[in-house]
Every structure is written in structure tokens, then in C-alpha cells.
Amino acid sequence: MPVHNEEYHLGAALSALAAATEALARQRPSVAVGLTVVLDHCTDRSAExxxxxxxxxxxxRVVRRRFRNAGASRAAGVAAAIRHLGSELLESTWLANTDADSQVPEDWFVRQLQFADAGWDAVLGSVEPDSEGMDPELLRSWHLRHPREERHGNVYGANLGVRASAYRQAGGFPPLLSSEDRALVERLRRRGFAITATxxxxxxxxxxxxxRAPHGFGAYLRVLGVETAAALRAAEAGDAAGQLPAGSCPG
Structure with a gap:
């Protein structure tokens, strides 16, 4: 989990991971889980x-870095986790990636390992924007564009799992400011690894x-918000034109 100044979301994100860890321990007590948090140039209370x-x-494990770079942060977290485990365990290790402003479901680890056990080398999960404080029309536009469906075509660093051996062979996360998740998936695809989406x-x-990233999820929502507002204005203008008396024209 990379973190850059996420004091308002980090506590909830970590609590959700703790709940997912406990759920996995109940169902598969023989599986060991480690959480690596990468504090990347944090100047707020995130470190605390x-x-x-x-x-x-x-x-x-808490790792401190000063990258200001999402890809480098993710790569550093994976490297720290692998160093702790040892390279000999790569084939039996699964790397579950999320973000510090996100909350995973309780069965997150359980579901990821089910995909790993089924032979997949990577699984692309989906996300749901938090409705709290979000413009209702923007949220509606999100749902229209992202219906609930398996085999979707999206890649989210907040919900991405990959076999450690496949990650290593593909070259890992590149040090990109954003889209490092998509870049990793493309590397995996070029090498022929088995990838599914759910x-x-x-x-x-x-x-x-x-x-936080120049072309990250927030940037996408901002563009979608502009498009949504423009569509609403166009619809309102059309309604107004339709209410004009017969034979008249606007202006």
C-alpha cells in the first residue's frame, strides 16, 4: 500500500485490511499474511x-521513502515484502495491492487466493467510488459507465493481485507517476501470463x-464530472427549447 499524505483515509484503509486478514485467518489459518505500508514523502499524520x-x-512493515512517485512506491513495497519472505518463496507468494484511500472488502484476501489457486497469475478487481460527499450526478455517471460485470476491462492499483513469481519475471511496477498498474498488466500480458478480471x-x-497522480483515478473522476455537467446543461437547454411556443425560436 503506497501512502502520500492520506491522514483522512489511511485509518479506515488499514482497518479494512485488518478485517480482511482476520477473515483469511479464520478460513485458511495456514496462510501467512504480511502488510507493507510505503510512506512516500508524507508531511501529514500518515506516518503516525x-x-x-x-x-x-x-x-x-512500514517503509519510508521520498519518491513522490506511485510506481516507485509500489515497487519499493513489493521489494520489501519479497526481501522479508525470501526469493525461494516467490511461486507460493501472492501480492495483493491496494491504495491508502481505499477500503477492501472483508473477503478480499480469501477471494484473491481463490483466483490464485485456480491458476491465474493476476486478477484485476473493480472499485466503487465512496458516495460520501460525492456529487450524486457524478456517481450516477460512474455507475452508467461501469456496470457490475465480470471480465471487465479496467485496471485499478487499488484492487490488483499478482503472483510474485510472475511479477518478478515481468519486471514489476515501473517508476511512473501514474498508470503504473496498467503498465505492469501490459508487461504481464506480453509475457503470456494468465490474467482475469472480476x-x-x-x-x-x-x-x-x-x-494525487496526474492521470490517476481522481483525475478520471474530474474529467467525468466535467462531461456530466456539460451533458446536464445540454439536456436542460433542450428541455427549455422544447417548452417554447410553436413557431418561435430561441434568441
Whole structure:
């Protein structure tokens, strides 16, 4: 989990991961889980929140970096996790990636390992914008463009799982400011790894339009918001024109 100044979301994100870890322990107690949090040039209370969480939960590693780069942060987190495990365990290790402004469902780890056990090398999950504080029309536009369906064509770093051996062979996350998730998936595809997409484990992510990455999820929502507002204005103008008396014209 990469983190850059997420003090308002980080606590909920970590709590959701703790719940998913407990759910996995109940169903598959033989599986070990480790959480790696990468604090990337944080100047707010994110470090305090992460360290407090690590102190209360076993298996949590906090890594501090100054990249200001999403791809480099993700890559550093994976590298730290692999160093801890040892390269000899790559084939039996699954890397589950999410974001600090997102909340995974309780069965998130369970579902990801089900895909891993089925032979997939990577699974592309879906996301759901948090409706709290989000413009209702923007949320409606999101749902129209992203219906609930399996085999969707989206890639989200907030909900991405990959076999560690496949990740290593593909070259890992490139150090991109944004779209590092899509770049990794393209690397995996070029090498012929088995990839599937699912809507069965949706992650709730921030609905903010102030993006941390130049072409990230928030930037996409901002563009969608502009398009939604323009469509509403056009619809209102059409309604107004339709209400004019017969034989008249606007202006």
C-alpha cells in the first residue's frame, strides 16, 4: 500500500485490511499474511497513523521513502515484502495491492487466493467510488459507465493481485507517476501470463476529484464530472427549447 499524505483515509484503509486478514485467518489459518505500508514523502499524520497500526498488529512493515512517485512506491513495497519472505518463496507468494484511500472488502484476501489457486497469475478487481460527499450526478455517471460485470476491462492499483513469481519475471511496477498498474498488466500480458478480471470483490475508493497522480483515478473522476455537467446543461437547454411556443425560436 503506497501512502502520500492520506491522514483522512489511511485509518479506515488499514482497518479494512485488518478485517480482511482476520477473515483469511479464520478460513485458511495456514496462510501467512504480511502488510507493507510505503510512506512516500508524507508531511501529514500518515506516518503516525501507520506506525500506531503497526504497533498494534503483527506482520505490518512500514517503509519510508521520498519518491513522490506511485510506481516507485509500489515497487519499493513489493521489494520489501519479497526481501522479508525470501526469493525461494516467490511461486507460493501472492501480492495483493491496494491504495491508502481505499477500503477492501472483508473477503478480499480469501477471494484473491481463490483466483490464485485456480491458476491465474493476476486478477484485476473493480472499485466503487465512496458516495460520501460525492456529487450524486457524478456517481450516477460512474455507475452508467461501469456496470457490475465480470471480465471487465479496467485496471485499478487499488484492487490488483499478482503472483510474485510472475511479477518478478515481468519486471514489476515501473517508476511512473501514474498508470503504473496498467503498465505492469501490459508487461504481464506480453509475457503470456494468465490474467482475469472480476467484479466479485469490489474495493471502495475515494470519490474525490483532486487527484494525487496526474492521470490517476481522481483525475478520471474530474474529467467525468466535467462531461456530466456539460451533458446536464445540454439536456436542460433542450428541455427549455422544447417548452417554447410553436413557431418561435430561441434568441
Amino acid at each position: 497513523i501507520a506506525e500506531r497500526f503497526a504497533g498494534a498488529h503483527a506482520g505490518v 467484479d466479485s470483490m469490489r474495493v471502495v475508493t475515494s470519490g474525490r476529484t483532486a487527484s
